[in-house]
Amino acid sequence: xxxxxxxxxxxxxxxxxxxxxxxxxxxxxxxxxxxxxxxxxxxxxxxxxxxxxxxxxxxxxxxxxxxxxxxxxxxxxxxxxxxxxxxxxxxxxxxxxxxxxxxxxxxxxxxxxxxxxxxxxxxxxxxxxxxxxxxxxxxxxxxxxxxxxxxxxxxxxxxxxxxxxxxxxx
Numbered sequence: 001x002x003x004x005x006x007x008x009x010x011x012x013x014x015x016x017x018x019x020x021x022x023x024x025x026x027x028x029x030x031x032x033x034x035x036x037x038x039x040x041x042x043x044x045x046x047x048x049x050x051x052x053x054x055x056x057x058x059x060x061x062x063x064x065x066x067x068x069x070x071x072x073x074x075x076x077x078x079x080x081x082x083x084x085x086x087x088x089x090x091x092x093x094x095x096x097x098x099x100x101x102x103x104x105x106x107x108x109x110x111x112x113x114x115x116x117x118x119x120x121x122x123x124x125x126x127x128x129x130x131x132x133x134x135x136x137x138x139x140x141x142x143x144x145x146x147x148x149x150x151x152x153x154x155x156x157x158x159x160x161x162x163x164x165x166x167x168x169x170x
Contacts, residue, residue, distance in 0.1 A: 084155070
């Protein structure tokens with residue numbers, strides 16, 4: 001009987017050692033996976049992959065048909081120059097996070113892509129402040145609006161037909 005007990009105790013200890021080693025391997029795998037996830041999140045945040053997604057906000061308002069007619073009659077068409085200039089700023093530099101590098105080297109900014117022609121001619125415009133660049137952009141938009149251009153035409157002209165609105169019809 002004693003031999004039987006000794007054999008069973010030895011088998012139990014052997015099984016416990018094996019389980020302990022497997023538990024250590026599993027714990028190491030979990031820690032490595034956590035580091036990989038954290039590293040991936042850090043890289044995506046630093047690379048600004050999700051900035052445009054997080055900055056978009058949507059508001060859904062549901063009107064009954066009678067309310068919609070009253071709203072149109074009461075509210076005149078508004079000037080959307082500020083909205084368009086903010087949209088351009090978002091698209092050109094992700095709201096100033098990706099300014100034109102030559103301007104940043106000079107200690108200035110250009111986060112709206114204004115006055116930056118194609119490569120090769122070496123001419124570009126830099127601004128002292130965000131207010132100055134937005135003022136220039138608003139003035140450009142106002143001049144095009146007074147010339148009779150639609151919002152879509154202004155965006156397409158400004159971007160060189162690179163915005164999604166311009167590519168939908170082509």
